[in-house]
Amino acid sequence: MPFRGTFGYLVLPFSLHLFAVPAVARRFAPARSSSVGAYESRELSDIDEDDEPTDRAPERGPVVTAPRITVNGTETPISPAAPHTTVLDFLRERGLTGTKEGCAEGECGACAVLVARPGANEPTDWVAVNACLLPAAALDGQEVVTSEGLATAGAAGSPGTLHPVQEEMAVRGGSQCGYCTPGFVCSMAAEFYRPDRCAHADPAEGTDPAESADPEHGPNGFDLHALSGNLCRCTGYRPIRDAAFAVGAPADEDPLAQRREQSPPVPVATEYVRDGSAFLRRNTLGETLRLLRERPDAVVVAGSTDWGVEVNIRARRADCVIAVDRLDELRELRVGSDSVEIGAALTLTEIERRLDGQVPLLAQLFPQFASRLIRNGATLGGNLGTGSPIGDSPPVLLALEASVVLADADGERTVPLADYFTGYRQSVRRPGELIRAVRVPLPLSPVVAFHKIAKRRFDDISSVAVAFALDVEDGIVRKARIGLGGVAATPIRALSTEEALEGRAWTAETVDAAARVLRAEGTPLNDQRASAAYRSAMLGQSLLKLYAQTTEAVSS
């Protein structure tokens, strides 16, 4: 999945979550009992008392314990799964067969599950991810809820025996064959629990989308994009939409709603080695960079949205996988006076919500970048790390004149993104180097657009992607930056087109001439996504469309 990141899914914005107060720890007693509906987190001290440390404890950091995941409230050891075993297979092998494999590449969402993550507005968010892409070892110490767990958890807060989301799906005909349904239910539940969803609710608005100004948001604040990574082949989606737009607010006694108010699970250092293959996680960037120097063969993952596809579809196996998604140093977002610095391991969802439109071109990108399920894992570091020519973030970041901050055990260097890519899936990043952050200079150019050309509006891969960032003052194009994806072996800047625009009047004549130049940029190919002729045409058309949009905006 070239458009996704090898980086990023978990979230730990503030290290204070490491230290849960004892009262909270007692309330969330370690999940040793079989009481269903209890969703507990562990404290490190509990683990140390109760679990045998492994003999592979690293020299630094906390004592490493046998990896385990709290699944529907019950701690479950990951062993004997192989380190490459996905969360999906891990769950199914333990009899939790509600989670399904539909495609094994994060496209259909039949495997969606909920994971507890540090939240934006509450301490903890329930976030839906593709269980088919994540290695189980990546969730060491974390909490997972499946459709089976939702049934018992949700029932505690509702009159029926089902979770409110399940109830709406069942009674409204939201399932036919039922195979995609548990995944839909999990994606829908994540949106159900999104703390700021109800703030956007507009009860005055009817449920009839015909009368709705925004057909992609329900009167209950439900954002339909939450389901953009789930496919249903039976229903045609209407009853699923009706179910989504009908769910109310979580009940006070809903244990998963209550769980949001408690600290998120702490990240734990992981050292999971079986049959010569290892999954490793360190607590700090420094430790991770030293490890990376020792293991230059390692595959670095964050959300594993790209590597997971390699494992499943192309049967790739790594001797060593190193997870970086929870490193505080990679998870900072700083808006300064001269730049915005975005941590490489922040998920796209986190960036989207934290920036909240402050970088308009990025705001245009996010809803078009894969699906919510993928954005909950994928990172900018990953999208740039894979170096794919059809990733959707590089054209935007090129237009924004972004730089990449690279770190290794010796220090950091900053490389303009325009100089970063060197060939097909190749870059100046050296072995042992990690992308720490992406830096976008300020001020931003005011005229921006991201045009993604694809067959499907939600969750498709670009045949061509074009990002524009223009300064137009007094009718003159002072500066033009145009990033292109899908037209060459790497993402490129449309330098000739920029030249054809800069210093000229922003008129139909200029734009027509520049569009002809733009059509000739790059060397697009014929493939199953589009013909070369269409790709070239779309380059020019995207500029014409931008011009039409800006002139419409002026005239209206």
Added chain:
Amino acid sequence: MSHLSQRPEKPAVGVSMPHESAVQHVTGAALYTDDLVHRTRDVLHAYPVQVMKAHGRITRLHTGPALAVPGVVRVLTGADVPGVNDAGMKHDEPLFPDTVMFHGHAVAWVLGETLEAARLGAAAVEVDLDEQPSLIALGDAIAAGSFHGARPVMLTGDVDAGFADSAHVFSGEFQFSDQEHFYLETHAALALVDENGQMFVQSSTQHPSETQEIVAHVLGLHSHEVTVQCLRMGGGFGGKEMQPHGFAAVAALGARLTGRPVRVRLNRTQDLTMSGKRHGFHAEWRIGFDTEGRIQALEATLTADGGWSLDLSEPVVARALCHIDNTYWIPNARVAGRIAKTNKVSNTAFRGFGGPQGMLVIEDIMGRCAPLLGLDPMELRERNFYRPGQGQTTPYGQPVTHPERISTVWQQVRADGRLAERRREIAAFNAAHPDTKRGLAITGVKFGISFNLTAFNQGGALVLVYKDGSVLINHGGTEMGQGLHTKMLQVAATTLGIPLHKVRLAPTRTDKVPNTSATAASAGADLNGAAVKNACEQIRERLLQVAGGRLGANASDVRIVEGVARALGSETELAWDELVRTAYFQRVQLSASGFYRTEGLHWDAKAFQGSPFKYFSYGAAAAEVEVDGFTGAYRIRRVDIVHDVGDSLSPMIDIGQVEGGFVQGAGWLTLEDMRWDTGDGPGRGRLLTQAASTYKLPSFSEMPQEFHVRLLENATEEGAVYGSKAVGEPPLMLAFSVREALRQAAAAFGPAGVSVELASPATPEAVYWAIEASRRAAASPDGHRGDGPTTGHDGDGSTAGTGSTAEAGSTTGAGPSTGAGPRAEAEALSSSA
């Protein structure tokens, strides 16, 4: 009213209710075949050895290296087959082939302790191949004369006279895409041998009886030694009608040879590269209209891309021919059908089963010819509808029953959708927006219900009433999400006169009901419902005798309603449970097997004449789209549908079928773009779109923003159970409205009167090339002809195409200079008018 269609007092049928497994679906408790693996001990995992070449004779198959892989237990090859090495019914589909017939053909299967071991084992198997030339593109197969199977011709009236009487004659070509089923659950089977040597196969199959038959013949067993069960399927859509048999046979063979349970589950890549699709078609046609735009004659040749083996291609082509008329009376017709043999997967059943392909041809003709006739497409379609009271028959000689419903549903859609008003609004919108255009089109559906082959039109059921009054029903149909089991529960409760909660349904098994037909042809509820009803009636009649005795009344005066028996005019009540207990002690049989055969069908496949269908299902849909002139991207703004399901057995289920079928059809026609490597490189024959990332299904973004679906009211069908009609397939074809709306929106970028050609699927790229052709027509002085550089030519009405027959799926598609793009390049339209 017929006995079959008559509903009793307070029936459970007709009540809107969710799917009977809805609670299990949403909680994840519903079990599918592969979920059983985790409840079964010592399972071996099977993995196919796929050969990645399009065609070649196997000169050496070396399994030794696989056996050296730790965890590999056995490699299955043709030498292991004790019975017949054939996965199909036509003896052209070897389970373990000597010759690789398509890219990805499985030639052996590796059994491993883990799936990983089996995978590594499969990778270690060495296959030497004597490569042979291959035919991938349908056009290449036609040019090479590579055909297999029957070549039917449907003939009615006097075609030459019809053309002679025509004021306008047009001809053209049209090639359109295949479609992947993409059921969310891939093919799966789990086989084990029980203590008595009985082979028990759990299979995700729409046709357990045929799976049983093929497992038996592969193993050299009799059918009574093999039991096949289907719990439920995660979608079927026709893709599990014929295709599961071989996979079940591999599992059964492995279980037989190792004594251990064997699991076959295809991953998505394997499923996409090994199993058949909806047939893509090529059509060549000539049509004559009178001055009023009424069809006088049609001549056409439809060629289906059958793939490497016949599978169901012959009946698919038969159904395509039987549906080329759709809702239109064609007095004189000669339509030929044939099946191209190509080195691709063996194409198979898919919702509509050739019907959509036949109907797409005539709807494409209507959409292309209307501007040339100077008629609004809606008007042209209306003028050609079958009319009541004229004794009109289809081109294969079947009288069209209820032809008035064609107009009824159409007029209701026109009214519901405020079509006249919205067309004015759209004209105003289009005049004001140079870069964005909207289109609104209405199309109809007439679809024949029954298997073309008369023998398949039978159904069976087994109904068991236990002493405590609880009822267990079995029937021959399988559940794939279509709600068949829900309807069967409602039918049983209705016939017995008891509340729904008293009835349970057991999974479909071949040892409960034998010799069943596939759950296919939309006929699942018709056939099995009538059989369930028949079984329940037998039991009810016996119970009425018992009740008559207890109530002191004649049995014929007793009614059982909502679980209580009463004699007419009497207040005395006898509860169901008590009635059943009484019957038991009177030694009255409390079980019955039910049977149904559809009456009144006959079909002469050679003459291509007869009345193969019990009745026709009707529907109409209006779709409005908005197209971006810069890119060709579009959205479906609104859809209005009125569909005829007779008197619905289960309205929520039926609405779900209509909506889901529509969106699936829209996927086929607009988005789902199957591409094969037709080049001469090492990947020749490879399916290029072999993943969910490259083969795009409709998602939420394709759902119509406004979606109004209504069932036709007062629509009792005399010839089916409780007055209902089949619903599974017909709504798929309502999606023609989307394609025609896109055509009209593309046309709005150019001058009026231009025939717009649109490739299928109408992806944004295809729409963009159609828009470009329209714009060029505006620039051309001869614009009314609608001719792009190659998309049409002034002519003599010959059927010759202009361009090369560019293959659907070609990776070297033509660019803008070819006008309508790679797909449409195969088309030509010319007029002798």
